[in-house]
Amino acid sequence: MRNVSILGIGQTPVGKHEHLSLADLATAACRAAMADAGVDDVDAIFVGNMLSSEVTGQSHLGPLISAALDDGRRESVTVNAACGSGGAVVRQAALAVAAGAADVVLAVGVEKMTGIPGDALTRALASAADIGLEVAHGATFVALNALLMQRYLYEYNALRLDFAVFAEVAHQNAVSNPNARLRDGCSREAYLTSRMLAEPLGLYDASPVGDGAAAVVLGNRRLARCQDKVVDLVGSACVTDTLSLQDRDDPLWLEAVAESTHAALDQADLRHADVDLFELHDAFTIVAALSLEASGFTPRGTAVRFAREHGIHRHGALPISTFGGLKARGHPVGASGVYQIVEATLQLRGEAGPNQVPSPSVAMTQSIGGSGATAVTHALMRSA
């Protein structure tokens, strides 16, 4: 397998971009990544997207985005793994390089979610769950995560308040990220007094939607303009589980997360202690907790204590959501997994500014589709 490195990164702010089309957002991120990599052309563009065909009636994003970029003709397809599409598209792009089918490729995650009526968006997001077993009985994505959270409180004698720290840390990290959607922080009082979405899951337990795109240029490190900026993709794994929660023996254990973490770290011969930061899929605070546990960073039932004891802070044992995470940077669903890799790369390059984690060598990113039904984990390492 050929080595694959991240040669360039680009992103747009996550927000409400009513005057920018999906192609505008995607090409802005792609151009930024190409400029960062110092490349004028790419062999292929892999597009990560979840909602476009469902909410706008536009599928077939490959030719749309590729032609909008520069009228070039090249390989371009769309990869969909629901909310895990961002991680999945980086993996597919990396496979093309590793296979020797392309030398320099773009992976771009893009989503437009604002301006869609609430009901339609809720319905579209529910397409990540099992339509027959879950959605048909009225479950929304928020409701499914509320059930998980309720179960967690019951099983581990936890309090709703225990989850506040995940929101507080993410929002605090987003304050200094100009690309974040929510930059006002989150006080303990705001967490406790905000409205309930689905008991016990409140507004600040959920991530905000948004429009946005993030892109990475992948290729062999010898093609890098600036060797100092290269970050190697040393591990990559995608694992799926049952689509519906009801088909799992233990809904609080995300086995796909566990297996993809182990596979990604094993590929790179890394141990958990080697990981200096973890951009995890904190679409909901409960998912942050379950991800830390299933990934093996904290024992079961202890993620909230780990977080409360500053484990997840920027100077903690395992910083997470260092630019705000899905929770506060925002969650344009098909793009979030690529944002994670862009942010982890900034950290490893030492270019994270006020968000910098102290001297990281190894970062892990994890993009989840559905209720842990798809998990795509990447291990990134600063170039030796």
Next chain:
Amino acid sequence: MRNVSILGIGQTPVGKHEHLSLADLATAACRAAMADAGVDDVDAIFVGNMLSSEVTGQSHLGPLISAALDDGRRESVTVNAACGSGGAVVRQAALAVAAGAADVVLAVGVEKMTGIPGDALTRALASAADIGLEVAHGATFVALNALLMQRYLYEYNALRLDFAVFAEVAHQNAVSNPNARLRDGCSREAYLTSRMLAEPLGLYDASPVGDGAAAVVLGNRRLARCQDKVVDLVGSACVTDTLSLQDRDDPLWLEAVAESTHAALDQADLRHADVDLFELHDAFTIVAALSLEASGFTPRGTAVRFAREHGIHRHGALPISTFGGLKARGHPVGASGVYQIVEATLQLRGEAGPNQVPSPSVAMTQSIGGSGATAVTHALMRSA
């Protein structure tokens, strides 16, 4: 790049399967392909699908289908290149093997199209075209192809009747294919007297929709149970063009088709004369003609003459649509590209029964998304 071979194939009949779900269809094809390959498990399942999230609200097909197959946990993502999704998913699956990320993988194309109200289906299929430039002005997919056909008649002084042969040959080949949707043949009279869909494109110029799934098991040939049955995937290329026809200098020249054909043949060091059969994307008779021309098998404006002079018949210079093609086997859009590879494999193995082309060594398949916006071409060769 590691060598990739087709170890097994499976398909369901194309038809109206009202009692079978998308997962039922996909797993039936997967099980058939695994039985054919003699494997009990696969490392990954790549799913080709265009319409599910748009018409049923179910995206996230990877975990749905993988868990329905055998409760196994493995890599699984959905690849969407509109009507070219079938070709695209085989390519993505092959890249995973070539990259060394997986040893044995399934690529399955699946689509459910019957039972959807006509307007909704027309709208969903139009998502393969440019929503802003084409669909917003009322263009359907049929209308766009009618414009192409009209232009062809004008440019080359052709007659509508010239296209009848594409329908006649495809329908004739489908008569002996138990998996085909339309098995009644197509007489010259039927072609001429059938109703117009959009002048000059009539009912028999268009392919029928249908429910169906086709699957291939890919891996290294040394993993094959029966070496005699192995077919090698010797060339694979995906190329995109502008999404909308209006952005092209010459709408009758499908440049993505041209470039992907050349790339796929070049990879295998093959010339056009080496190709013994061509499973092309005859979603409409006009697309069959344009594909033959852009692929370089006939000069521009001469595909209809080539077809009329028996070039495309089962014993002609370049047999096409040997099991009926999209035109008569049926066109479950995200699955068609995989059906093509299943059928080409049957031909190369000498297992095509009454549809057998005389002793083929090399087959080419081509899956197109939109109006030539995505072209995925594969070259297959009988094992030495």
